[in-house]
C-alpha cells in the first residue's frame with residue numbers, strides 16, 4: 001500500500017497559506033424549526049479524501065446536499081474553488097454525488113445509467129462508449145451492462161451508482177455511503193480502487209461512511225459529527241489516539257472511560273477515581289485539573305494472571321470473554337463494580353490460556369496509554 | 376378440495392362475463408345476421424321450434440355487414456395492425472443501427488421510427504396492390520354500398536384519437552402539478568378532480584350547452600370584455616364535442632398519470648440534474664419516460680369510451696358531427712332497423728378489442744415490473 005506513504009506527506013490543512021477547495025463559513029441549515037447543520041466551519045483541501053462520520057441523522061447527507069446544490073444554507077456561505085456557490089445551480093457545479101438511495105434511472109440499462117452524465121456533457125459517442133466500458137470494468141459489472149437496475153442485486157446497484165458518479169471525473173466527488181452494501185472483500189477492493197482513482201485523478205473526495213474502519217483506511221482526514229456540529233476533524237490516527245472528547249473516543253473504536261479527579265505531579269498528572277483503587281498515573285500533557293474523564297483503548301490494556309510491573313495496575317475478576325478469532329476481549333470487573341474491557345491477541349490456542357471465567361487477573365497499562373479528556 | 380375452492384373463486388367473474396357480455400353479445404350478433412322486418416321484434420327469422428335451429432342458421436346472412444361496409448373497416452384495421460407489426464419488427468433493428476449498443480438520443484429514435492414507419496407503409500401498400508392484382512374479386516369485399524357507416528367509423532376514430540391527445544395535453548400538466556404540490560394539499564386536489572363525478576354526467580354535459588351556446592356565458596363574457604364582436608359559434612360543432620370529451624374524461628387521464636408521478640422518487644430528478652441536466656431536460660429524460668405506464672393507461676381509459684361516445688356528440692355536436700355511437704342510436708331508434716344497428720355494434724366492438732387488448736398488456740407489464 002504505497003498510497004499511505006504518499007499520504008503521510010500530504011497535509012495541506014497544516015499549512016495556513018493553503019487555500020481550501022471547500023470552505024464552509026458559519027453554515028447553518030434549518031428545516032423549519034429543526035437545525036440540521038449548526039454554525040459549521042470546515043475547510044476541505046484539494047486532493048483530500050475526506051470522511052464524514054457520525055450517528056444517523058446527524059446531518060451528513062445534508063452537508064453533502066449543500067455541496068451538490070440541492071439545499072441552500074439558511075445562514076453562512078460555502079466557498080468552492082474560491083467562489084460562493086449559492087448562486088451556482090447544481091448542474092453547473094463541477095461536483096457529482098452518489099446518492100445514499102443510489103437514485104439509478106429505472107428505465108435505463110446499467111450502461112446507459114453510467115453514460116447519462118457523459119452524454120449531457122456532449123461527449124462524442126465513441127468516447128462515451130470507451131468511458132462507460134472503463135467504468136464498467138472498474139466496478140466489475142461487465143456481465144450486467146445491458147440489464148436494468150431492477151434486474152441486479154443491491155450491491156451491484158451500489159456499484160452502478162458509484163460508476164455513474166465517477167464517470168464524469170468531477171473535481172469534487174460526494175459519496176454518500178458508497179460501499180455499505182458490498183461484501184468485505186469487494187469493499188476492500190473498491191476502497192483501494194477509490195484511493196487509486198483519487199491518486200491518479202487528483203479528485204477531491206468527500207465520503208460518508210458508517211464504517212470507521214473504512215474511514216481509517218481511505219481518509220486523509222476524518223470529521224466526526226454530532227447533531228449538526230463537527231466534534232473533531234483530524235487525521236485518522238489522531239482521531240483514534242487523541243480524541244478530543246469522550247464522544248469521539250466512544251464513537252471511533254472501543255474505549256473504557258473512567259471518571260476521576262486530576263491533580264498535577266512532576267511526571268504528568270494522577271487521576272484519583274473509584275474508592276480503594278490506585279490512582280492512575282499518566283504523562284498527560286494537558287493542563288486539565290479537577291473533574292476529568294480518562295479514556296483508554298482495550299488493546300492498550302494487558303491482562304495477566306500474575307501481578308506485572310507497570311505504571312498502572314488494576315485488579316479484578318474475569319466476567320466474560322468474547323472470542324473474536326484473532327483477538328479476545330476480556331470483560332474484567334473491578335472491586336468498584338466498574339467493568340473494564342481489555343483486548344489481547346490470541347497468539348496461543350484457547351486451551352492454553354492461563355486464566356478463564358471468574359479468575360482473578362491483573363490489568364496493566366503504561367502512563368502514556370490513555371488520554372485525559374475534559375468531557 | 377383445492378380445485379373446488381379455486382373454481383368457486385373464479386366462477387363469479389366468469390358467470391358475470393357470461394351473463395352480462397357473452398349472452399347479450401350472442402343475441403346482438405344473431406340479430407345482426409338477420410333481416411329487417413316490419414314486425415315485433417323488428418327482425419326475422421325468428422326461432423321456430425318446429426323448423427328447428429338448423430333451419431334458422433341457414434337463413435342468416437352477412438348482408439347487413441356488407442351494407443355497412445364492414446369489409447372495408449376490417450381491411451383498414453388489418454392494414455393498421457400489419458403496419459404496427461412491421462414497425463415493431465423494423466424499429467429495434469433500425470435503432471441499434473443508428474445508435475449502436477447504447478440508447479440513442481431522441482433524434483436518433485425519431486429517425487429510426489420514421490424510417491420504420493415509411494418502410495412499413497411501403498410494404499403494406501405494395502401488399503395491398505399485389506393482393507388486388509392477384510385477387511381482383513376481393514374488391515367486392517371492400518366495396519362500400521353506403522358511405523355513411525364507414526365515414527362514421529373513421530370520424531369516430533379521428534375524434535377519439537384527437538380528443539385523447541388533447542386530454543393528455545391538458546391532463547399531464549395537471550397531474551404533474553398535483554404530484555409536485557406539497558404533500559398536505561394532495562388529498563384535497565385529488566378530491567377536486569373527483570368531485571364532478573358526484574353530479575350526473577348528463578347534467579354536466581348539458582351545462583356546457585349553456586356555456587357554449589351563442590348567447591351562452593362564454594360568448595357573453597368574451598363580448599363584455601370586448602375580445603369579440605360577433606358571438607362565436609362553438610355549440611353544435613366538433614369543437615364543442617372535443618371540449619365535452621376532454622372535460623368529461625379528464626379525471627381518467629389525470630388519475631393514472633398522477634399515480635405514477637407521485638411514486639416517482641425526487642432523487643431521480645436530482646441525480647439527473649447532478650449529472651448535468653437542466654430542469655427541462657431532466658423532465659424529458661427522466662420524468663416523462665418514467666410516467667409512460669400512467670400515460671398509456673390514461674390514454675386508453677379516454678380513448679376506449681370516447682370511441683363509442685353517444686351523449687356528448689348528441690348534446691354538443693352538430694348535424695355534421697358524425698360518430699358511430701350516434702349512428703347506432705339513430706339506426707336503432709329512428710329507423711328501427713335492429714339488424715343493421717346490431718351489425719354496427721358488433722364492428723364497433725371489434726375495433727375496440729384492439730385497444731382493450733393493448734391496454735391489458737400494458738397493465739400486465741406494469742404489474743410484472745412492480746409499478
Ligand SMILES: Nc1ncnc2c1ncn2[C@@H]1O[C@H](COP(=O)(O)OP(=O)(O)OP(=O)(O)O)[C@@H](O)[C@H]1O
Pocket residue numbers: 031034036054055056057058059060061062063100
Ligand atoms: N427535507 C428535510 N426536511 C426536514 N428535515 C430534514 C430534511 N432533510 C433532512 N432532515 C433532517 O435533518 C437531519 C439530518 O439529516 P441527514 O439526512 O443529513 O442525516 P444523515 O447524517 O445523513 O443520516 P444517515 O446516516 O441516517 O443517512 C435529520 O434529523 C433529518 O430528519
Ligand SMILES: [Mg+2]
Pocket residue numbers: 060061062100176
Ligand atoms: Mg444520510
